[in-house]
Amino acid sequence: MAKYVVTVVVAALALTWLLAGAAVKHPRADFVFVNRGTIATLDPAAMSWMQDIRLALTVWEGLYSYHPVTTEPIPASSLPAEISSDGRTYTFRIRPEARWSNGDPVTAHDFAYAWRRAVEPGTSADYAFFFNLIEGVEAYVAWRYENVERISRLPADQRIVERDMHLREADARWQSVGMGVIDEKTLRVTLKRPVAYFLDLCAFSTFLPVHRQSVERFKVVGDTGLIYYDEQWTKPYNTHFNGPFVMTEWLFRRSIKLERNPHYWDRQAVKLNTIQMLDVEDANTAWLMYSAGAVDWLSSLDMDYAPELIRRSISPMPGALNGASSRHVATPTRRDIHAFPAFGTYFYNFNCEPKLPDGTDNPWYDRRVRQAFALAVDKQQLVDRVIRRGNLPADTFIPPRSIPNYPAVEGLSYDPVRARELLAEAGWTDMSNFPVVEVLFNTGFNHGQIAEAICKMWETNLGVKTAIRGIEVKLFREDKKNARYVVCRASWYGDYGDPTTFLEMFQSENGNNDSHFRDRTYDGMLDEAERQPTPEMRLAKLAEVERYLVNDALPLLPLYYYVNIFALDPDRVANLHLTPRMMTMLKYVEVSP
Amino acid sequence: MIRRIGSRLVQAPLILWAVYTITFVMVVSVPGNPFEHEGGRNLSPVIEMGLRQRYGMEDNWQFYWRYLTGLLHGDLGQSLHYRDWTCNQIVRHSLPVSAALGSLALLIALFAGVGLGVIGAVRRHTVWDYLTLGVAVVGISVPTFVIGAGLLILLAVWVRLFPPGGWGTPAQLVLPAVTLALPFMAYIARLTRLGMIDVLSSDFLRTARAKGLSESQVVLKHALRVAFLPVLSFLGPAAAAVLTGSFVIEKVFNVPGLGLHFVNGVINRDQMLILAAVTVYAGLIVLFNLLVDIAYTWLDPRISAEAI
């Protein structure tokens, strides 16, 4: 019996040892960071999460990329673009020395291929709509969808023939889309109308090139004509990269390892040799790992005690918010905590449909009621007492001073007296018949606390009855999208450096307009802005649009601007900048040992 | 014995099929769209249609049969949330992690638990007995995430004895395995102690003692063999619990195991990953129970295979 026991024990231990992968010891990478949130996908065309984009910008490089400090678009794989006098045609010459990690030169075909992939319906790209700015794309995509649907309704035996015919025609039609390869190194793009921020878009992840020969091997043509690509192509052993780093290993929800790309055209500028990105689920654990020295950079601090860290922070880095919060301690000591403004806003949506979900009339259909509710919230108090991360209270939608040359806009500030006046003007003198104000949010973070605090304010200032409803995020998304709420929480981060990234949300037909706010005046004002002759006049017009949005129309109740928090030792890690858009360019980062 | 094992083997696929079906029904009843992001942008209906066509999920019946036939070929499907990964890849990466963690934890629980239980029984009302009681108390009453977080900060941050979570080196195994083992260790210690006390005072051992065997031989060879039986029958459900309950530990120590993927799969409504995880777990549990059955009949001289 003893012999039996001993054998079993030894075998089990050996097995455990092997399974745990204990045999190999890995040296620590030059730079280890926690990229908050698991990588959803590494297909640049399909990605929409910040952590995916951050990684994609490290291993691939677009025609343009972001300046590490100002995040303005700068030429990258392309030489500076030639823009025609009418502002509609861009000619990009690819750098002669730009290469893929296997030595292949980067060509205009790579970009044209990648961009076509991004608009193809089968790729299911969230940001495919960016390409609608290019002449002919929108029509092409609509035509593709129509035909896919038509073919899907055919009996199975007729499909293949129809499909092949359709795909041949699609290739022909694509030639007339405003995107063309002039020669190996030249790409010409023609837009529908001049777009001030097109170069900014060219730096975005959706516009990144992919290694054509690698990706093409994974192409699958569905029998209804949808073309997709088996996502296995994003594995490091299946593809090549043209960015400052190459991916060498990707362990699911564990880590990604990067090494410097020896074929990168600007390799002199790249200082790091190896990078490791860790995927850590629990915020507290991530902080403990950073404290133990296992991690060099935490890209966000979500623990409950983060405000305490911010209170103690005295960051030497430019752009950091120090002493902004009224609760800062007298002698701050932490040089490694950096809180800085982000390019995003936290707000509440008002349901702007004529009827509430339960069928009764919707008081918020009258914008005076919306204005009243906005005036009745003391945002400074909210920020100081509930959130306490040094956020600034928001009266506008777009974070101030976040877009160069964009005029300042002011919204409604706290005025409970005016709020009650407005309610009376709208016909609400007796609040006892007012429906219960129910705030919908997704559980987690501090949405519930914010909701409670705001509800208290409304109760006190307006005399309404309130309730809160916290549900799980997937269900919350559905209710929000379908306007099955009275008031719900929302947030938005800007995707590119132009006011329209925020303002378009409230256009009547926009797919993200969860308030269901339909206002012809608003849509008209946005169209007018696009017709302005100069960029300055355009921005001035857009500022007018925002003024209208946050003073008059108010489908939303802006609450505060987001704040990002990094943890890193500024004396060891250099060239990692605090940029609101969080497009951290790891290319330039340097670490001293 | 052969007959019994044979009948269990025949029943195993039926059990797995029943598990798959029950899980499938629940998975498709959970409200929430697997394709909708929780991020900023809403999903357009055309894109959703395309995705459903691609994965064979246009209606539930089609989904059920396609997935089942896939299972029979060893294809666990495609993660709907992490589209760059197939479920096979995910399971292949994370199951060994959970299994290693779980088996190490079970081993620790077994040896430490039995050891403490035996010592406690043999040396009643001494320091050892109270130690057993102490471990039992902590193990069954303090939630494991509290113990885990406590150990993490004590032994990985204040005193940098172990790495603060993660996976890949032997040192990273220790803290999570010990934390996971604790409740089972407690229970096994109690079971063993009670069983030993029973046996030690029974007639069963009189013959052995009369034969002149030394006390330690009596204890280890004969008494333990009998007292071990309830522990053994506990091992079946314990293995199940260890494997499936490890997600709490996985979250605290950042261990990339299957438990955490399953929980996130439910939260993300990743229907294929949920089905894959449950099927894999059920398969393992069925296998483990079979092994335990075999071990049980082998070890117990008093029970014949046909009884029970």
Place this chain on the structure above:
Amino acid sequence: MTRTATTPALYDVAHEARRWSAFRRNRLAIASLVFLAAIVAACVLAAAWSIPASNDQHLDDARTPPTWLQPLGTDKLGRPLWARCLLGGLISLGVGLAAAAISVIIGTGWGAFAGLTGGRVDAIMMRLVDILYGLPYILLVILIKFAFERRLEGVFGAAAANVIILFLAIGAVSWLTMARVVRGQVLSLKAQPFVEAARAGGVSGAGIFWRHLLPNLIGPILVYATLTVPQAMLQESFLSFLGIGIHPPLPSWGNLAADGLEAINNVQSAWWLIVFPCTLLSATLLSLNFIGDGLRDAFDPSQSG
């Protein structure tokens, strides 16, 4: 003759009295019972105060240590921890008891039916139990919760639905051991002469169950019910740790412990946030376990696991 048939030999008042006195002699069990009674009383009686106080935010006084005014300190929103612990206890114990009750009802019904009916039906029913035993139960709890919570919300409101679905889900997977135990007991009782006598005397199957079997089952049922409560409470705490148990602002010892976990860090130690809820939870779980052990020793000393 009739009188003997209706007085089961096993349900002997003197015998019962002996069992209870055996229990009473177990001092640990009695002490635990007293403690548990005190906790339950405190939670229930204080409800009138703890319910409003548990949501009373004072953001300026967040995270203050225990003082005379706030005997257990305040949490991250300035809410008094004493109130949250008491209300949390009410909810945790409530979930535990309700889950145990459900598992008793399902398990006893299942096991008794299987045991009494016997034959094919019994075999099938117990096979199903074997199958369900093999399922990863916590996974099922999660799936059940997600599948049905939405529907209950419409009927009961979000907070109540949250609690209800939790104990329903936990109860729905905890009845298996109960079923096995009850069936075993029923089988052994079925073979007793008094039951055959009752049958011969013309007593119906249901009559046999209610008058002859159930009184003898109470012992084991009580034992396993008492042991199911702490398991259910622990499961609730795990789910709350993952964020899918009791949703805030409703407190439970589980989610208080999970929230308090962040107190275990090297930046800002609010030790009271983890120590108090955890101590209460642990002490209650222990007492339940000791009581259950004591009951088991008294009612069925031959069972060792």
